[in-house]
Amino acid sequence: MPTGVAGSAGNAKITVSWTAPASSGSSTITSxxxxxxxxxxxxxxxxxxxxxxxxxxxxxxxxxxxxxxxxGTRSASSASSVVLRVLxxxxxxxxxxxxxxxxxxxxxxxxxxxx
Numbered sequence: 035m036p037t038g039v040a041g042s043a044g045n046a047k048i049t050v051s052w053t054a055p056a057s058s059g060s061s062t063i064t065s066x067x068x069x070x071x072x073x074x075x076x077x078x079x080x081x082x083x084x085x086x087x088x089x090x091x092x093x094x095x096x097x098x099x100x101x102x103x104x105x106g107t108r109s110a111s112s113a114s115s116v117v118l119r120v121l122x123x124x125x126x127x128x129x130x131x132x133x134x135x136x137x138x139x140x141x142x143x144x145x146x147x148x149x
Contacts, residue, residue: 035109036066036082036099048088048117050097051083061103068109069098099108 036052048136050068054137069076072095096098097114100107 036101036111039097039099039111039114041092041095041097041114043117047085047087047096049083050091050099050114052111054082055101055108061105063101063103065102067100067107069100070111071096071098093141096144097107 035055037055038053039050040052041048041050046053052066055062055142065078066082067076067078068086070089071088072093075086077086086095086097095117099111099115100109102108
């Protein structure tokens, strides 16, 4: 089974990569199938990475990978860690406060409530 399944997030896409099984038995691996959750979408590839596109920004995804050879499909990998999607830069710029290297002074009023 493939190991080390991980994802690298981009805008509406994630590149999933993994390590090929140490041994595929007596037959060479011919393809890998990547399953996306949520959505249960699948995609096939011959390599050890795949770019998954058209994903929803702000959604967490996990991935599993199965290897196939002439003898059939092997067990699925462990699920990848949750890969959090990034928000588009425009949203980040609009809704996050602007961070400045200039120190800001804040005042605070502390009161004591009677016990």
